[in-house]
Amino acid sequence: MSQVRNNIDLSKVAFVLVVLLASIGLLVRTDIATFAVAVLSAGALWFLFKKPELALAIQINGFSLYLYVLYKLKVEPETVTTAGFYAFLAVAYLAGGIHLALKRRRFELNRIDFMFGLLFALFFISYLLFSLDNQQATRKIGYAPLLVIAPYLGVQLLMTREQIRQMLYYCAFLAVLMILPAFYELLVNPIYSEYGRFSIYTFANKGDNPILFGIANALLILVVLFTSSAKRAFGLREVVLILPAVYLMLRSGARGPVVSFVVAMIAYVVWLGRVRPQVKFKVFAVLLVLLVAAYRFIPDTTASFYEDLIAPDVRPVDVNSIQERLVLIDLAIKDFLAYPIIGVGTGNATGGLGYPHNVLIEVAAEFGAIGLVIFALLCLFVIQAGRKYLYTEGEDEERWLMNLVFTIFIFAFVEALFSAYMGGDTLFYSSIGLVSAVAKLSEKDSLVKAKALDYLRYRERVSEDLPNVAGLAEDSGY
Secondary structure (H helix, E strand, O other), rough: OOHHHOOHHHHHHHHHHHHHHHHHHHHHOOHHHHHHHHHHHHHHHHHHOOHHHHHHOOOOOOOOHOOOOOOOHOOOOOOOHHHHHHHHHHHOOOOHHHHHHHHHOOOOOOOHHHHHHHHHHHHHHHHHHHOOHHHHHHHHHHHHHHHHHHHHHHHOOOOHHHHHHHHHHHHHHHHHHHHHHHHHHHOOHHHOOOOOOOOOOOOOEEEHHHHHHHHHHHHHHHHHHHHHHOOOOOOHHHHHHHHHHHHHHOOOOOOOHHHHHHHHHHHHHOOOOOOHHHHHHHHHHHHHHHHHHHHHHHOOHHHHHHHHHHHOOOOOHHHOOOHHHHHHHHHHHHHHOOOOOOOOOOOOOOHHHHOOOOHHHHHHHHHHHHHHHHHHHHHHHHHHHHHHOOOOOOHHHHHHHHHHHHHHHHHHHHHHHOOOOOOOHHHHHHHHHHHHHHHHHHHHHHHHHHHHHHHHHHHHHHHHHHHHHHHHHHOOOO
């Protein structure tokens, strides 16, 4: 009897009782529908708490699916509900990550993490010092904790390569889940016969976001490409995934992700990926052919968005986002020239009318040369970490991970030159966090290998000295 009592975990019993009492109270105070939503939300939170890498992947690459569900339910997204969704994910992956970190008793910081913290400390300090109470500044300050800082910390709490790999696989899987609904909407929804851009949903008040959709498909291609490179296998499954992803990325009409993807592929051919150059050139050539072929099948209204890259002055400003961004960039550059040392303050660039869509110009305008130096050092440390651990000795499963996350950083950095928004650029700062996390794991592996090598050398020296010790003992009469 005492043995049974000892085996009962009283804390778990108390937890079950609290949950039952809370459930009964909620059911009494509300209706069945509200109770069902609460129960499902609690179950989802518990599930994501156990899988923080999935919660992170949903925030980084699955937000379009959340919006698509709202779109099909005919629910217009509101700021409060969207913030609640992000907070729900953040609680799941931060609590789950901290739980795992405490179990392993290990959480380390490196100079990338330090520069990230310094940049966003400047971000908040600048707002406090130079706030003009404009809407742009308020939005940035309100969004940054959930859209940038929380996912960066969540990535750092992924303590193993397996967790990081799993998170990247989930990012790709979420993009795969969008393929069927995407083609369904293209074939059935009449709005896309006239509207050139595409993102599987469009709301009356909030519009759509083709950039998120284009990024999702680009990440799917990158994960499939590097996974197949590590396994030295490229078969039918990879083709089935890449073909629709290439078309949908182009069909989105999002120019930034397409240009960023091409640049990332050029980096892959030139110096990334542990694959023979001939193979990489073939992969690049095939992807280029697929892009050209897909371009022939997209509507003229979508093709016109890409033509604006070559001739941005053809269409008027009110229908040409490139012209609009050039105007904002010009205003932000004037802000930097007016306040070159400390900038105009968080959210105050362009007079608070908008943001310049370019991460370098945004940082320079709002934080001046001080912020630009911090940002440049942050990117420099990321590049140094990537280069250091790209070609370290180890298994292919270890090497390809840094190749992949560094390629994602290149993709995200180039994309941030087209549509950066410091308060909400989840992918860019998460990619920095991924390079930091993989670098720390690689550094730990290097230390372990160095200690093991030192121990082997010590054993060799001891074994070499044993015959001499035995001879000395024999001569001494022992």
